[in-house]
Amino acid sequence: MKRVLSGLLFIVLAATLIVSCGGTGGASKGVEFIMGNGAEPQTLDPSKIQGVPEHHIYMALFEGLVGYDPKTSLATPGLAESWTVNPAGDQITFKLRKANWSDGTKITAQTVVDSWIRTLDPATASEYAYMVTMVIKGSNEFNTGKAGKESVAIRAVDDSTFQCDLLGPMPYAVDMMAHYAFAVLPMHVINAKGDDWIKKENFVSNGPFKLLEWKPQESLIVVKNDKYWNSKNVALTKITFLPIDDNLTAYNKYKAGEMDWDSGVPLDLIDEVKLRPDYQVSPQVATYYYIFNMTRKPFTDVRVRKALAMALDMQELVDKVTKGGQLATSSMVPTMAGYTPAKGVTFNVEEARKLLAEAGFPGGKGFPKVPVIYNTSSGHKKIAEWVQENWKKNLGIEVTLANQEWTTFLDTRSNAHDFFIARAGWVGDYLDPNTFLDMFIIGSGNNDGLYANTEYDALVKKAATMKPGAERMAVLQQAEALLITKDQAVIPFYHYVSQDMIDLTKWQGWYPNPLGAHEWKTIAPKK
Amino acid sequence: MPILEKKTDKATNEFNQYVKPVSLWADAWKRLRRNQMAVIGMWIVAFYLVVTCGAGALPFYSYTDQETLHMNLPPSLKSAGIVALGQLENRRRDLKDAIEKSGRSDLKTDLERVNAEVVQLKGEIDSNPIHKRVYIFGTDYLGRDMLSRTINGGQISIMIGLIGTLTAACIGIILGALGGYIGGWLDNMIGRFVDLMYSLPYMLIVIIIMSMLPTGSNSIFVLFIAIAMISWLTISRVVRGQVISLKNSEFVEAAKSMGAGSGRIIFRHLLPNSLGIIIIYATLQFPSFIMSESFLSFLGLGVSAPRASWGTLVSEGVQGMQLYPWRLLVPGIAMTIFLFAINFLGDGLRDALDPQSKNRS
Amino acid sequence: MSRFIVRRVLSIIPTLLVIVTLSFFLIRLAPGGPFSREKKLPPEIMANIMHKYHMDEPMLSQYFRYVGDVLQFDLGPSFRYKDHSVNDLIGTAFPVSIMLGTMALALAVLLGTSVGIVSALKQNKWQDYAAMSVAVLGISIPLFVIGPILMLVFALKLKWLPTSGWISSRAGWMTVILPAITLMMPYFAYIARMSRGSIIEVLRSDYVRTARAKGLKESVVIRKHVLKGAMLPVVSYLGPAFSGIITGSVVVEQIFVVPGIGRIFVQSALNRDYTVIMGEVIVYSIILIVANFVVDILYGLLDPRISYN
Numbered sequence A: 001m002k003r004v005l006s007g008l009l010f011i012v013l014a015a016t017l018i019v020s021c022g023g024t025g026g027a028s029k030g031v032e033f034i035m036g037n038g039a040e041p042q043t044l045d046p047s048k049i050q051g052v053p054e055h056h057i058y059m060a061l062f063e064g065l066v067g068y069d070p071k072t073s074l075a076t077p078g079l080a081e082s083w084t085v086n087p088a089g090d091q092i093t094f095k096l097r098k099a100n101w102s103d104g105t106k107i108t109a110q111t112v113v114d115s116w117i118r119t120l121d122p123a124t125a126s127e128y129a130y131m132v133t134m135v136i137k138g139s140n141e142f143n144t145g146k147a148g149k150e151s152v153a154i155r156a157v158d159d160s161t162f163q164c165d166l167l168g169p170m171p172y173a174v175d176m177m178a179h180y181a182f183a184v185l186p187m188h189v190i191n192a193k194g195d196d197w198i199k200k201e202n203f204v205s206n207g208p209f210k211l212l213e214w215k216p217q218e219s220l221i222v223v224k225n226d227k228y229w230n231s232k233n234v235a236l237t238k239i240t241f242l243p244i245d246d247n248l249t250a251y252n253k254y255k256a257g258e259m260d261w262d263s264g265v266p267l268d269l270i271d272e273v274k275l276r277p278d279y280q281v282s283p284q285v286a287t288y289y290y291i292f293n294m295t296r297k298p299f300t301d302v303r304v305r306k307a308l309a310m311a312l313d314m315q316e317l318v319d320k321v322t323k324g325g326q327l328a329t330s331s332m333v334p335t336m337a338g339y340t341p342a343k344g345v346t347f348n349v350e351e352a353r354k355l356l357a358e359a360g361f362p363g364g365k366g367f368p369k370v371p372v373i374y375n376t377s378s379g380h381k382k383i384a385e386w387v388q389e390n391w392k393k394n395l396g397i398e399v400t401l402a403n404q405e406w407t408t409f410l411d412t413r414s415n416a417h418d419f420f421i422a423r424a425g426w427v428g429d430y431l432d433p434n435t436f437l438d439m440f441i442i443g444s445g446n447n448d449g450l451y452a453n454t455e456y457d458a459l460v461k462k463a464a465t466m467k468p469g470a471e472r473m474a475v476l477q478q479a480e481a482l483l484i485t486k487d488q489a490v491i492p493f494y495h496y497v498s499q500d501m502i503d504l505t506k507w508q509g510w511y512p513n514p515l516g517a518h519e520w521k522t523i524a525p526k527k
Numbered sequence B: 001m002p003i004l005e006k007k008t009d010k011a012t013n014e015f016n017q018y019v020k021p022v023s024l025w026a027d028a029w030k031r032l033r034r035n036q037m038a039v040i041g042m043w044i045v046a047f048y049l050v051v052t053c054g055a056g057a058l059p060f061y062s063y064t065d066q067e068t069l070h071m072n073l074p075p076s077l078k079s080a081g082i083v084a085l086g087q088l089e090n091r092r093r094d095l096k097d098a099i100e101k102s103g104r105s106d107l108k109t110d111l112e113r114v115n116a117e118v119v120q121l122k123g124e125i126d127s128n129p130i131h132k133r134v135y136i137f138g139t140d141y142l143g144r145d146m147l148s149r150t151i152n153g154g155q156i157s158i159m160i161g162l163i164g165t166l167t168a169a170c171i172g173i174i175l176g177a178l179g180g181y182i183g184g185w186l187d188n189m190i191g192r193f194v195d196l197m198y199s200l201p202y203m204l205i206v207i208i209i210m211s212m213l214p215t216g217s218n219s220i221f222v223l224f225i226a227i228a229m230i231s232w233l234t235i236s237r238v239v240r241g242q243v244i245s246l247k248n249s250e251f252v253e254a255a256k257s258m259g260a261g262s263g264r265i266i267f268r269h270l271l272p273n274s275l276g277i278i279i280i281y282a283t284l285q286f287p288s289f290i291m292s293e294s295f296l297s298f299l300g301l302g303v304s305a306p307r308a309s310w311g312t313l314v315s316e317g318v319q320g321m322q323l324y325p326w327r328l329l330v331p332g333i334a335m336t337i338f339l340f341a342i343n344f345l346g347d348g349l350r351d352a353l354d355p356q357s358k359n360r361s
Numbered sequence C: 001m002s003r004f005i006v007r008r009v010l011s012i013i014p015t016l017l018v019i020v021t022l023s024f025f026l027i028r029l030a031p032g033g034p035f036s037r038e039k040k041l042p043p044e045i046m047a048n049i050m051h052k053y054h055m056d057e058p059m060l061s062q063y064f065r066y067v068g069d070v071l072q073f074d075l076g077p078s079f080r081y082k083d084h085s086v087n088d089l090i091g092t093a094f095p096v097s098i099m100l101g102t103m104a105l106a107l108a109v110l111l112g113t114s115v116g117i118v119s120a121l122k123q124n125k126w127q128d129y130a131a132m133s134v135a136v137l138g139i140s141i142p143l144f145v146i147g148p149i150l151m152l153v154f155a156l157k158l159k160w161l162p163t164s165g166w167i168s169s170r171a172g173w174m175t176v177i178l179p180a181i182t183l184m185m186p187y188f189a190y191i192a193r194m195s196r197g198s199i200i201e202v203l204r205s206d207y208v209r210t211a212r213a214k215g216l217k218e219s220v221v222i223r224k225h226v227l228k229g230a231m232l233p234v235v236s237y238l239g240p241a242f243s244g245i246i247t248g249s250v251v252v253e254q255i256f257v258v259p260g261i262g263r264i265f266v267q268s269a270l271n272r273d274y275t276v277i278m279g280e281v282i283v284y285s286i287i288l289i290v291a292n293f294v295v296d297i298l299y300g301l302l303d304p305r306i307s308y309n
Helices: A002-022 A052-061 A109-120 A129-135 A139-143 A187-198 A247-255 A267-273 A302-310 A314-322 A349-358 A378-395 A406-415 A434-440 A454-465 A470-486 B008-013 B024-034 B036-053 B080-101 B105-124 B146-182 B184-199 B202-212 B220-246 B250-257 B262-298 B310-319 B325-353 C002-027 C043-052 C059-071 C086-121 C126-140 C143-157 C174-203 C206-213 C218-247 C250-256 C261-271 C274-302
Strands: A032-036 A066-068 A075-077 A080-085 A091-096 A154-158 A161-165 A209-215 A219-224 A238-242 A279-292 A371-375 A400-404 A421-427 A490-502
Touching: A032 A247, A052 A209, A052 A219, A052 A238, A075 A080, A091 A109, A109 A129, A109 A139, A109 A154, A109 A161, A109 A187, A129 A139, A139 C043, A247 A267, A247 C143, A247 C250, A267 A378, A267 B310, A302 A349, A302 A378, A302 A490, A314 A378, A314 A490, A349 A378, A371 A378, A371 A406, A378 A400, A378 A421, A400 A406, A406 A421, A406 B202, A406 C261, A421 A490, A434 A454, A434 A470, A454 A470, A470 A490, B024 B036, B024 B325, B036 B146, B036 B325, B080 B105, B146 B184, B146 B220, B146 B262, B146 B310, B146 B325, B184 B220, B184 C002, B184 C274, B202 B220, B202 C002, B202 C261, B220 B262, B220 C218, B250 B262, B262 B310, B262 B325, B262 C126, B262 C174, B310 B325, B310 C143, B325 C126, C002 C059, C002 C274, C059 C274, C086 C126, C086 C174, C086 C218, C086 C250, C086 C261, C086 C274, C126 C174, C143 C174, C143 C250, C174 C218, C174 C250, C206 C218, C218 C261, C218 C274, C250 C261, C261 C274
Parallel strands: A032 A238, A371 A400, A371 A421
Antiparallel strands: A066 A075, A080 A091, A091 A161, A154 A161, A209 A219, A219 A238, A279 A421, A279 A490
8 A cells, every 4th residue: 555655656656747848938029929720731732721720820831822811802902013903804814022031942933833733633632722713714624634734814914923814804803812712833943843832842933921840730830931022011920820729728728828819709608708898799701691402392492481480580690699799680681882782571479480381381280390410519509409499499390400420420411412401601812702602503512492584594604704993883783683583492590700809909900801811911919 | 947956067166065055047146136336226227227217107308309498407396487587687798898808899699689588588588488397307409308308318328238248248258158168160160250250340341331221321230230349359358268268177077077067067067157247347347338439429320319328418418518518427427327237236146156156154 | 368469469460451341431431521611612613623633533443553552651641631641640659649648548557456455455345446436537527528627727717737738739738637537537547447346256256365374474475375366357358448538538638738649539439530540440450459468468468377278
């Protein structure tokens, strides 16, 4: 017994000894910033990136032709000093500034051409290449292997002038080019090292920061890039990205002062979080909605779809269930500059019951007990439970709830279309209604509810060829009115908000913005 | 149960005692009753079974009824209207503080809403019978009674624990004993099969099983299969180990020399002597079955919302424990008490069934 | 004995082969694939990706390609973490899990057996009940509850320890303490309960009675006879426990942001990252088989009654 105890004592002593030896970290000078970045980045290669955590890191390491305005998310000069659009609106000419890679190599217009070609190259297998193919003439042909790289209508006019032809007069094209799919890549390293260019010893970047170290699942650290053209205006000297996917852990870490920016808050603690002065909430270009399978009875009947939508009080949902400041809505598209979304039905139990009775289900009688599917998450579950109870209470309809793990859910909803009602969410890729509307055209890979309305398709396609302006927005609004007001193909719930924890009395230059794109170069400690 | 009567082997190592012709089970029952903790455990288990199975007939609130004005109420013996009013007043104070002290003018709409709710609640507090409810264990995030949710959750969790334990014990004992006693290629085969089951990615197997069912169908039966599939692995290894160490002992030799067959030796001599360790293992595994249900519900297997199980209630409760501790504590404590009872009962059974202590004390 | 060892070592190869083959085809039955996305990829882009990862080839040729690579100790590229090979990912995460697991298990054995001894010697006294209650608590409270509570108390309220992270972070070795203690809990409880049971049994056995009758001091009896006999079930538990503690630390890794192998495994299964799943299955089964093998050998050494012929 004594021996066991003394053994215990020994272990405790040894542990304290180890702890006291290893405790001190290197306290370096400069401004360090630590960010809770959600998940482990899948890759640093801009051609292969997809996802928000990767985007945060991309913003530190790379700079495209244009960047995001920290307040509006619209394009601001980046590698390009300025740009001009031709009168027809389908050709953009960029004037590049003098800039270098972190190893000193010069960046020319040809680098930009080669970079985009690499992203589009079928051999690269880039996922977001489709962003490029949506705007650049001839890029789809190359990406699908139907034509060579000559077909891509981009060119280096001279060392500092880059030009690209668009598929049409696309007003959102320049704003889209801040996206990582349009990244400028260190082609001299890629040509020399191939896929290994991303390894730490080969890695070069052209953004305000460069890679210091990357420990998978533990941390990724970047330090200031002295070769960056604007480096004298970059205030941070070191940024640590922590891949913390547990919201509660991240929030605790932030509260304990071990982190400066936490991108995500625990939903269950929202009542506490909301009261904090350092809680930043701002509208996002994103919508939470339920989709109907338009090919399955009884949802083929628009009266049933409308009744279900009318029976839900979205204001109650955002006030009492989600509580994070989300914006209740009846429209698919969030409000954007120059665009007024088409309104859908509003909460009206009487009217809902009437419609349901007309459709042949008075008081919910005879309504089949169908499942509502959602992907596993406590937030989606709360909403689904609320929906279920309200349909029961207001319409007398019983539905069941079924959760599925994410990949299974995607397969059920988007490939097999094997559902009646499914949860969905859509985050806009750029600031234009088109990003919410073109997925509902017939044959679109994201038309999960199999909505089919040729009139709608014609409107969306027409808008794609129109010049920017009020007229085009009017056409898009007509399309949305068909989708929501007339057909009720989906039930919009609310527009998401981005929820961040960052103390703005300590940091300046961080602004909430619609796409959640935060430029690192503007963030600085507050004096 | 006279088959499990023990005579021959006992005579070899307990020759100094007179062996009363009492069956193992009657004897065990006598000793179990003498163990106070085990008796308490047995009563608690019985109480849980009665309450959870009879929940429908008992006067509890519905576990699905949502009441927007009763969200996240703490446990209290006061009527819900009064508790809710208190909560709203607190919230109002907090919001005012935040608006004044941290300049959060964006919270003004929240404050207005809370004010409106206070007015609404005050207006109907006496007229609406719903505000007369008493939530002794508080409510959850949608204003549902925690007590009835916990009871309802107990139904599924207890059932899973029992079925998991029983299948684990049956399959595990048979395969473990066979492997351990017969040895050789059979042992090797069973051993490798266990290794295989351990190694295959369980999560994906469950996902595959799920994908073969029609969307939205969610049968408890599949859940039981999913749990039974792996529950027996550990126990079979333990039984095997125990059997191997016992099979060369004197009483087995004696039984063999008297012409007993393999089946008889395994079931009459080896297993009764391993029962102690088997029971300990079985009771120890009980909680892990309850927890694996909450893991499987992540994959969509298990009870679907709005029903809950102890596992899912607890895992949801953890997320909000800083603000609403009762959402963790109520199901957590209910579950812990039950598991304690099961463990003490198991301990008592172990002691009572221990063949070594037969007729002693 | 040596014949037994040779036979077991030889049986590892076919077992592994069966596991690899079964897993390879099984995981591809799961709905979705490594490139399932919320915003569905256009078919042409999907074709590019499939081609790049040889997923457009017939299943059998993919299988033989994979087995061929594995035989050269190359587990392939990760489909999700595109900058890392599976060898890299597992290579960096594995030592972390081994370290965390070994520390937790060592603590569990130490505390578990001491508690077990105390309660066995004080059977049915208050010490016994207290010790066993702690043990039952350790088993009943799931890790996803213990972890956040410990974090809340020791990191947020008392501020003694960092909330999360791993050794290379600023807090250094202090980061290890909370995850190790959390991970230890159920194993500690198991071992305490089991050692109590087996010690009680051994205390009643003839050879202990003989030893006592010979007039040996109680402490000697316990050290020489009781402990050795009582360790058998504990040892047989250590095999599954060791593999379990390394492979099953997902929850703890998740909560405390430990860069271990468990997180990768769950992530890879959810993401259908086929190569990583396969890599982990191979590593797990090797750990498991070896652990069980070692246990079987230890059996023989600890218990002279067992023979393997």
